Amino acid sequence: MDLSFTPEEERFRKDARAYLDELLHGDFAEIRGRGGPGDEHACFDGRLAWERQLGADGWTCVGWPVEFGGRGLSLDLQVIFCEEYARAGGPGRLGHIGEGLIGPTLIHFGSPEQQREFLPAIRRGEQLWCQGYSEPNAGSDLANVQTRAELDGDRWIVSGQKVWTSNAQWSDWCFVLARTDRDVPKHKGISFLLVPMDAPGIEIRPIVQITGTSEFNEVFFDETPTRADLVVGGPGNGWKVAMGLLAFERGASTLGQQFGFLREFAELRSAASRRGRTKDPVLRQRLASMWGRLEIQRWNSLRMLTMADRPELSGPSYVAKLYWARLHRDLGELAFDVLGPEAALCDGHPYELTAAQRLLLYTRADTIYGGSNQIQRNIIGERALGLPAEPKVVG
Numbered sequence: 001m002d003l004s005f006t007p008e009e010e011r012f013r014k015d016a017r018a019y020l021d022e023l024l025h026g027d028f029a030e031i032r033g034r035g036g037p038g039d040e041h042a043c044f045d046g047r048l049a050w051e052r053q054l055g056a057d058g059w060t061c062v063g064w065p066v067e068f069g070g071r072g073l074s075l076d077l078q079v080i081f082c083e084e085y086a087r088a089g090g091p092g093r094l095g096h097i098g099e100g101l102i103g104p105t106l107i108h109f110g111s112p113e114q115q116r117e118f119l120p121a122i123r124r125g126e127q128l129w130c131q132g133y134s135e136p137n138a139g140s141d142l143a144n145v146q147t148r149a150e151l152d153g154d155r156w157i158v159s160g161q162k163v164w165t166s167n168a169q170w171s172d173w174c175f176v177l178a179r180t181d182r183d184v185p186k187h188k189g190i191s192f193l194l195v196p197m198d199a200p201g202i203e204i205r206p207i208v209q210i211t212g213t214s215e216f217n218e219v220f221f222d223e224t225p226t227r228a229d230l231v232v233g234g235p236g237n238g239w240k241v242a243m244g245l246l247a248f249e250r251g252a253s254t255l256g257q258q259f260g261f262l263r264e265f266a267e268l269r270s271a272a273s274r275r276g277r278t279k280d281p282v283l284r285q286r287l288a289s290m291w292g293r294l295e296i297q298r299w300n301s302l303r304m305l306t307m308a309d310r311p312e313l314s315g316p317s318y319v320a321k322l323y324w325a326r327l328h329r330d331l332g333e334l335a336f337d338v339l340g341p342e343a344a345l346c347d348g349h350p351y352e353l354t355a356a357q358r359l360l361l362y363t364r365a366d367t368i369y370g371g372s373n374q375i376q377r378n379i380i381g382e383r384a385l386g387l388p389a390e391p392k393v394v395g
């Protein structure tokens, strides 16, 4: 198995690196490394300007087909771009839900009118999106969504509640899973609707997370109208569209994220040396073991890339989320142990968390979002190990 990149791919890496380094050490130096998990509120205007700059220079949506405004880059090149982005300390992307989730979904399932209406603004970095899937009783069991929508002339009228909606407070649009038919089995009565966040009847209530910030929100819809034609894939086909979108969620950016983890690890290693903590034999073991796990993650990502066109060899992709989520959570705990008692201290009140504190606190979420580790193990049980389907709980 050849896990190396070609000379052409390495040339692309050089170009991407030069572009990112120039901007992030020049006009956008202030936002370098900002806006990541637990730091979502930082430098909002600067990061919005960054989205537009990337869009103007053709560095958003690089994997979208050329006819939809992208560059049509191969998965390998997309991963290289994500790796370089993380290595350069690119800021948390405000446009990632538009670019990585709804954009590919519209390209795959949307009507030509929907594609024309939304894709250009997403690509230019001018339109932000959020994901209205989860509800208080529909997380792992997503098909249980109770938010409902009824067709009333030329509009859908949406009522219900979503929860854990990341970035809703900054978004222009939300894609909403809503029940549009109660008389059919639950997977079949769901539609995938596009709802403008400034429509009447929407209330956004931020949820304070353990980081003290509010990346996610509750979103209430009280007879909120949206246009009748803004249903993706047709009424009642929402489950198929929703599952298609989740496949995009595990794309190039997660394969490239190991470089971001490596940056975090490098800072930790330096901090350990500066504080003389490398004399502690147990910490030395843990640092070395973490480095080994990061290397394994890298090789597994490369293996997945090599197998991208051979779905029968999908073992490495099944374990990827399980593996990196646990690894990253352990990295957060290691950061705290390296810093010792100082890790728990903040300046003044209200306080700003340090990078290590954000890492520890935010990584608790890694084993939950995008499908919890337990759900991921169920998938491995059924699809990779061929175990019988999970027994349904009755009652």
Ligand SMILES: Cc1cc2nc3c(=O)[nH]c(=O)nc-3n(C[C@H](O)[C@H](O)[C@H](O)COP(=O)(O)OP(=O)(O)OC[C@H]3O[C@@H](n4cnc5c(N)ncnc54)[C@H](O)[C@@H]3O)c2cc1C
Binding pocket: 130, 131, 132, 133, 134, 135, 136, 138, 139, 140, 141, 163, 164, 165, 166, 167, 216, 365, 368, 369, 370, 371, 372, 373, 374, 375, 378, 390
């Ligand atoms: C930081 C963060 C951001 C998020 N952003 C968004 C967003 O933008 N939009 C959105 O729609 N959602 C978002 N989510 C929600 C996320 O998708 C859900 O939290 C996740 O799917 C789990 O659902 P739940 O929280 O309802 O937990 P539940 O489904 O209630 O699960 C509770 C516990 O039971 C376990 N469990 C449940 N079912 C099974 C089973 N069958 N077998 C074994 N164990 C089981 C779970 O693993 C978990 O440990 C976000 C979550 C987080 C943490």
